[in-house]
Amino acid sequence: MLAKFRGKRPRVHGTAFVHPGATVIGDVTIGAHSSVWPGAVVRGDFADIKIGRYTCVQDNAVIHPADVYHGKKARYLPVRIGNYVIVGHNTLLHGCTIEDNCVVGGGAIVFNGVTVREGSLIGMGAVVLGGVEVPSHTIVVGIPARPLRALRDEEFKRIRVQAENYAGLARRYKV
Numbered sequence: 001m002l003a004k005f006r007g008k009r010p011r012v013h014g015t016a017f018v019h020p021g022a023t024v025i026g027d028v029t030i031g032a033h034s035s036v037w038p039g040a041v042v043r044g045d046f047a048d049i050k051i052g053r054y055t056c057v058q059d060n061a062v063i064h065p066a067d068v069y070h071g072k073k074a075r076y077l078p079v080r081i082g083n084y085v086i087v088g089h090n091t092l093l094h095g096c097t098i099e100d101n102c103v104v105g106g107g108a109i110v111f112n113g114v115t116v117r118e119g120s121l122i123g124m125g126a127v128v129l130g131g132v133e134v135p136s137h138t139i140v141v142g143i144p145a146r147p148l149r150a151l152r153d154e155e156f157k158r159i160r161v162q163a164e165n166y167a168g169l170a171r172r173y174k175v
Contacts (some may be wrong), residue, residue, distance in 0.1 A: 005045050014055075017170035022057075031055065031083070033168035047076040052083035052100070056166035059089045066095020066112040077112055084163040088124065094130075099136075101159045119156050124147070 002010045002018065005026030010018075013032040018024055021038035027048040028140055030149030034051055036042060039060040042049055047065035054166040057063065066077035081087065085098050088106035103111060105124035111131040116122060120134045123141035137156060139148045 008044070010044070017174050018150060019173065033167040033170070035166055035173075037061075044079075047067040047078040047080075047095075049079040051081045052085065054083055054160075054163045054167050055081055055087070056163060057081075057087045057168075058091070058106070061087050061089065061091040061093070063093045063094070065086070068095070068112055070097075071126075078139075082118070084160050086159065086166070087161055102155065103159055103162070119159070121151055121155070121159075 001023050003025045008027040010024045010028040012018055012030045014029045015032045015160040017035045022036040024039040024042045026044035028042050028044040030055040031050045033053055034055040035149060036057045037059045038055045042063045047069050049063055063079055065079055068075045068077060079093055080097040080138045082098060084101045086103045088104055090107045091104050095112040096110045098104060098116045099118040099121045102116050104122045107125040108122045109127045110122060111128060113140045114128045115134050117136035119137040121139045122128060123143045126141050126145040128145040137151045139151055140146060141148045141159035
């Protein structure tokens with residue numbers, strides 16, 4: 001479902017796929033060849049959400065801008081998701097930035113003000129606490145998330161292959 005909020009409609013590239021069982025609301029941009037799968041919620045109400053090209057938002061993921069309070073005044077943090085990103089099943093991305101060629105494993109939580117640098121992998125079920133910067137080409141795991149090791153070259157190359165594979169699956173659903 002694509003829904004308008006306060007005059008803002010989701011902008012979905014013609015080659016992108018949003019499953020009818022997904023919900024995309026408000027100020028959301030979804031790039032070319034990207035996909036949003038059943039049960040996912042992408043809610044651009046507090047601030048905008050930008051999803052790049054060849055990015056896959058898997059089933060039941062939740063993507064939402066952050067509302068950060070200083071006294072009674074709220075500050076809103078948008079969500080930025082780059083190109084060739086895999087957002088795993090049941091993931092929460094809240095007011096964060098995920099750069100290009102990353103994987104956020106199923107059930108992970110990436111919270112307010114986090115930046116995940118290019119080519120990194122957030123392990124399944126990991127919790128990346130607010131304000132953390134995950135270095136480029138790093139695997140982080142655990143609660144709270146901590147570096148495990150550097151991402152190997154073959155693992156890095158697989159991210160793009162996986163993202164392209166999901167783009168192919170989305171094309172088959174669009175027919």
